[in-house]
Amino acid sequence: MLYLKSVDLKKEKIESLVIPVCEDKNIHEDKTINSLIRKAKKIKAFKGGKDDEVALYNLSEVKAESVVFLGLGKHDKIDMEAMRAMSGKAAKGGIKKEFSDVFMAVPGAGKINVEMASVLEAMMEGAFLGNHLFDKYKKEKKYHSIKKINFLVNADTAKKYSELPSRVETVCQGTILAREWVSMPPNDKKPERFTKSIVTLAKKENLKVTVLDEKELKRQKFGAILAVAAGSRSKPRMVVLEYNPAKAKKTVALVGKGVTFDSGGINLKPSASLSEMKLDMSGAAAVAATLITAARLKSELRLIGLIPIVENMPSGDASRPGDIIKSYEGKTIEIGNTDAEGRLILIDAISYAIKKYKPQTLIDLATLTGACVVALGEKIAGVFSFDDKLADEVILSGQKVHERCWRMPLPEDYKEQLKSDFADLNNIGSTRYGGAITAALFLSEFVGDTCWSHIDIAGPAYAQKESAYCGVGGTGFGVRLLWDLMEKL
Ligand code: BES
Numbered sequence: 001m002l003y004l005k006s007v008d009l010k011k012e013k014i015e016s017l018v019i020p021v022c023e024d025k026n027i028h029e030d031k032t033i034n035s036l037i038r039k040a041k042k043i044k045a046f047k048g049g050k051d052d053e054v055a056l057y058n059l060s061e062v063k064a065e066s067v068v069f070l071g072l073g074k075h076d077k078i079d080m081e082a083m084r085a086m087s088g089k090a091a092k093g094g095i096k097k098e099f100s101d102v103f104m105a106v107p108g109a110g111k112i113n114v115e116m117a118s119v120l121e122a123m124m125e126g127a128f129l130g131n132h133l134f135d136k137y138k139k140e141k142k143y144h145s146i147k148k149i150n151f152l153v154n155a156d157t158a159k160k161y162s163e164l165p166s167r168v169e170t171v172c173q174g175t176i177l178a179r180e181w182v183s184m185p186p187n188d189k190k191p192e193r194f195t196k197s198i199v200t201l202a203k204k205e206n207l208k209v210t211v212l213d214e215k216e217l218k219r220q221k222f223g224a225i226l227a228v229a230a231g232s233r234s235k236p237r238m239v240v241l242e243y244n245p246a247k248a249k250k251t252v253a254l255v256g257k258g259v260t261f262d263s264g265g266i267n268l269k270p271s272a273s274l275s276e277m278k279l280d281m282s283g284a285a286a287v288a289a290t291l292i293t294a295a296r297l298k299s300e301l302r303l304i305g306l307i308p309i310v311e312n313m314p315s316g317d318a319s320r321p322g323d324i325i326k327s328y329e330g331k332t333i334e335i336g337n338t339d340a341e342g343r344l345i346l347i348d349a350i351s352y353a354i355k356k357y358k359p360q361t362l363i364d365l366a367t368l369t370g371a372c373v374v375a376l377g378e379k380i381a382g383v384f385s386f387d388d389k390l391a392d393e394v395i396l397s398g399q400k401v402h403e404r405c406w407r408m409p410l411p412e413d414y415k416e417q418l419k420s421d422f423a424d425l426n427n428i429g430s431t432r433y434g435g436a437i438t439a440a441l442f443l444s445e446f447v448g449d450t451c452w453s454h455i456d457i458a459g460p461a462y463a464q465k466e467s468a469y470c471g472v473g474g475t476g477f478g479v480r481l482l483w484d485l486m487e488k489l
C-alpha cells in the first residue's frame with residue numbers, strides 16, 4: 001500500500017499529486033514541483049500557511065489529473081507531527097475524492113529541520129493511519145481506502161530507504177488492529193470472542209499462546225480476576241502471548257487491561273459514562289497488537305504479553321462493595337468500589353508475570369482512571385514509575401511517535417489512603433482526590449523490585465472527534481509507543 005517512487009512528473013500519468021508547501025521557504029528539490037508551487041502561490045487564498053489547501057486541475061507542466069497543495073505553515077515550526085498530520089489529511093481528502101492511487105511529494109533532504117528517514121516515516125505513518133476506515137458495521141460502504149500511496153523522492157532516496165514502507169506498514173497495521181478491537185461493539189467482543197480473535201492472529205505469527213480459562217483461573221487462585229468477572233455471564237480468560245527469539249538477553253513483560261465492557265458493576269456508572277466503556281480493553285488491545293507486531297518485525301527481546309480479559313457487570317452473582325477477596329499473590333483486598341475493577345485484574349496478571357517469567361522490565365497499559373483524564377486531558381497518558389530511566393524512555397518514545405506521556409508522582413505517604421480496616425488493602429483511596437495516583441500506588445504493591453512502569457491511557461485510548469490521521473473511536477494508542485520503546489530496551 002505504501003511505495004517509494006522516483007518518477008518523471010512530466011511523463012508519468014498520475015491520478016492525484018499532493019504537494020506539501022511551506023509558507024516561508026522552498027522545501028522541494030524538483031524543478032517541476034517548484035514551478036507548480038509558484039503557480040499555486042499566485043492564488044490569493046493560498047500562501048502555504050498551516051492547513052491552507054488548494055487543488056488545481058489539468059496543469060500543463062505535469063500529467064497529473066489533479067494537484068493538491070497542502071500548507072505546512074512556517075519552516076521553523078515544522079516537526080514530525082506536522083508531517084504526519086499533513087499526510088493524514090491528504091489521505092482523508094483522497095478517500096473523499098475517491099482516488100485509488102495517490103502520489104505525495106516528499107521534501108528534499110535537509111530542506112526541513114528533520115532528517116530524511118524521520119520525514120519519510122512520519123509522512124508514511126500519517127498517510128497509512130489516515131487511510132483507515134472502520135465501516136465493518138455499515139451495510140453501505142460509502143468510502144474506500146486509497147489502494148496505493150506513493151511517496152515521490154529522488155532515485156538515491158528511493159534506493160536508500162527501500163525497506164522503510166513495509167516496516168512502517170507493519171507497525172501501523174498494529175495500531176489499526178488495536179483501533180478496530182477498541183471500536184468493536186461490546187456485544188461482539190465478550191471475553192471468549194475477544195480471546196479467540198487475539199489467539200487466531202497470534203498463532204498466525206507463531207507466537208506461543210496460552211489461554212487460562214475460568215477453570216484454570218480458579219485452580220490457580222486468581223481471586224481478583226474472578227471477583228471482577230463474577231457478575232457477568234461471560235467467563236474470564238487470561239491470554240499469555242510469548243515471543244521468544246533465540247538470542248534474546250532480556251525479558252520484557254507487557255500487561256494490558258482487558259475489560260470488554262465496564263458497567264461499574266454493583267457501583268453502576270451513570271448513563272453518560274456508560275456508553276464509551278467498550279474502550280476499557282484498550283490496554284489489552286495495544287499489548288496484543290504490540291506482540292503481534294514484534295513477531296512480524298522480529299524484535300530482539302523476549303516479550304511476554306499478559307492479558308486478563310473480563311466483563312464487569314452487575315448481577316446477583318456480582319462482587320459487592322465490602323466483599324473481601326484474596327489476590328493471586330496472597331494479599332487480601334476489600335472491594336471499596338466495584339468500579340475500581342481494572343487494578344484488580346491487573347494485579348493478578350502482574351503477580352503471575354513476575355512469578356512465572358521474572359521479567360527485567362514490566363510495563364502495564366490500562367484505561368485505569370477517570371482522574372487521569374481530569375489531570376492530563378484526552379490526549380496525554382500518565383506515566384508512573386519508581387525508575388527514572390524507564391520513565392524517561394517512555395516519555396521520549398511518546399514524543400517521537402506523538403503518543404504523548406507525562407510523568408506522574410508515586411508519593412509513598414499517599415499509600416496511607418489504601419488502608420482497609422479489615423483486609424490488607426482497599427481497592428479505592430479514602431479521599432476523592434488524586435485517583436490516578438492511588439490507583440498506580442495500588443498496583444505498585446504487587447510489583448516487588450521489578451523495574452516497572454504503569455501507563456494510564458484512559459484519555460488518549462479513544463477519540464470522540466476525528467483528527468488528522470485518526471477517526472472517531474479507538475486510537476490504537478500504545479502500539480507505536482511500545483514498539484519504539486521495545487527497540488530501545
Ligand atoms: N474504566 C474506568 C476508567 C475510565 C474512565 C476509563 C473514563 C476511560 C474513561 C475505571 O475502571 C473506573 O471506573 N475507575 C474509577 C475508579 C474509582 C471508582 C476509584 C474512576 O476513575 O472513576
Ligand code: ZN
Pocket residue numbers: 262264338339340341342
Ligand atoms: Zn471501572
Ligand code: ZN
Pocket residue numbers: 259262280339341342367368
Ligand atoms: Zn475500567
